[in-house]
Amino acid sequence: MTDIRRTILWVIFGFSLVMLWDQWQVYNGKPATFFPSAKQTATAPKGPATATPPTAGASAVPGAAVATAPSAEPGTPAPAACAAARERITVKTDLMDVVFDTEGATIVQTDFPKLAGDKPGIPFVLLEQGPERVYVAQSGLIGGDFPTHKTVMTATPGERVMKDGQNELAIRFESPVQGGVKLAKTYTFHRGQYDIDVKHEVINAGSAPVSPQLYLQLVRDGNKLPGQSSFYSTFTGPAVYTHEEKFHKVEFSDIEKGKAEVPKAANDGYIAMVQHYFASAWILADGVKRDYFVRKVDNNLYSAGAIATVPPVPPGMQQVVNARFFAGPQEEKMLEHVYPGLDLVKDYGWLTILAKPLYWLLSKLHSFIGNWGFAIMALVLLIKIAFYWLQAKGYESMAKMKAINPKVMQLRERYKDNPQQMQQEMMRIYREEKVNPIGGCLPIFIQIPVFIALYWVLLSSVEMRGAPWIGWIHDLAQPDPYFILPVVMTLSTMLQTALNPVPPDPMQAKMMWFMPLIFSVMFFFFPAGLVLYWITNNVLSIAQQWLINTRMGVPPEFNLPKFK
DSSP: OOOHHHHHHHHHHHHHHHHHHHHHHHHTTOOOSSOTTSOOOOOSOOSOOOOOOOOOOTTOOOOOOOOOOOSSOTTOOOOSSSSOOOOEEEEEOSSOEEEEETBTTEEEEEEEEEEEOSSTTOEEEOSEESSSOEEEEEEEEESSSOOOTTSBOEEOSOOOBOOTTOOEEEEEEEOOOBTTEEEEEEEEEETTOSEEEEEEEEEEOSSSOBOOEEEEEEEEEOOOOTTOOSSSOOOOEEEEEETTTEEEEOOHHHHHHTOOOOOOEESSOEEEEEETTEEEEEEEOTTOOEEEEEEEEETTEEEEEEEEEOOOBOTTOEEEEEEEEEEEEOOHHHHHHHSTTGGGGSOOGGGHHHHHHHHHHHHHHHHHHOOHHHHHHHHHHHHHHHTHHHHHHHHHHHHHHHHHHHHHHHHHHHTTTOHHHHHHHHHHHHHHHTOOTTTTHHHHHHHHHHHHHHHHHHHHOGGGTTOOOSTTOOOTTSOOTTOHHHHHHHHHHHHHHHHSOOOSSHHHHHHHHHHHHHHHHGGGSSOHHHHHHHHHHHHHHHHHHHHHHHHTTOOOOOOOOOOO
């Protein structure tokens, strides 16, 4: 009888490598070979999104043309004329700098001075509009020749910088009358918040009732994120949430193929654009009827939004539709406060039920310890303690297998020409020694979901971004710059392998060494926080295995490879 336990372990290793190969294919713009529905980044072609206004699609939302450079310098007043000159205006708060284009009062850039960007000394930029990148937030009216995100609006005079002690800052934009309708947008910023209140006033300046609809949309290209790793994949693209249908992600590739499906009519929820660590979202008030949509705007340019019903507006009257716009990091507690369900943009996948409690415990440990690296180590220690007795059963089974391994090797040599007899004799030895050859597998299978959930917690938590540990580790979200942790990880993996019994099958014995080595290569490119978590788990597992083997009278010994 072959060693079933090790066979199962090799299956797990092989499955992991297959998934990694799929992600490598996706990263290089090719379809996944084995798991085409797996979470992956967009496969849209990379390149500048130079769009022209397309014909309005089924949603009737105007095409999102890429804006050209404004005709006036940012901050300069518009000249007195029949039509306002287009300009860019920057509003600064305690957390972010937001740049508006007066064409549609569109948000075309969001900078976060307190969050480090991809280059040293440069703040992180989420929304942005330039020759190589398009990511903007727009709104306007449809249902007639009404003001849209292409209508040049005028900003009313006022403060543009939130001062010390000031809790709110507002900026108002007004459109010219178009189709008998005037649209005014007021963005209200709050100290310590990433979400912005946005009031849309639909004013009927004509002589007949009007019934427009308000659209809110996020438009961005399908380019890969700067610095995206080839060895792990995170989702980038639109997401829709309703209380009834919950969280639903949409791949750019599905939009490209016309296969994207989102909840249509709803009275709650939000439309979001998600990427690693950050997100943006339009959130209408609950109770407002809206239709969600996603569509292709132009080559490598996509939009996701909502169309809200506006009550009929009699002549000389107005209707107000309130919404909120969020742009910022995926800080779980903060997202829960902004809107119930917005925390789901921090996507843990199917293991959310395990990941959210693990994140809660990790954040509690951090609040006590004050260092995310040591909090990770403490969390792994608590998990190992929780699974100690279960894991002990697995190690006891491995120790028994190691103790009878000489007898098994003798049987294999004696009955190598009679496989059936060899199987019967091995089963007899297992019964006499009360050994279950798969006894070490059950603890592994039970723990796998927990450690996968912890993997996603560490990979998804923006708190790791820029968080130092000790010495040379200044950012737990980046790979170890000197590869010290990956080397330690590899050595600990090899030590753990050396402590295990040598498989009777020579091919399995070789694979037992090659697979961990191949698996360890990935950790040279993983974030330091993930490698630290795995090292801690390895060291604790080695200590527990050493203790149990000694207690059972099976002295720990290093089974080094003997390749011929």
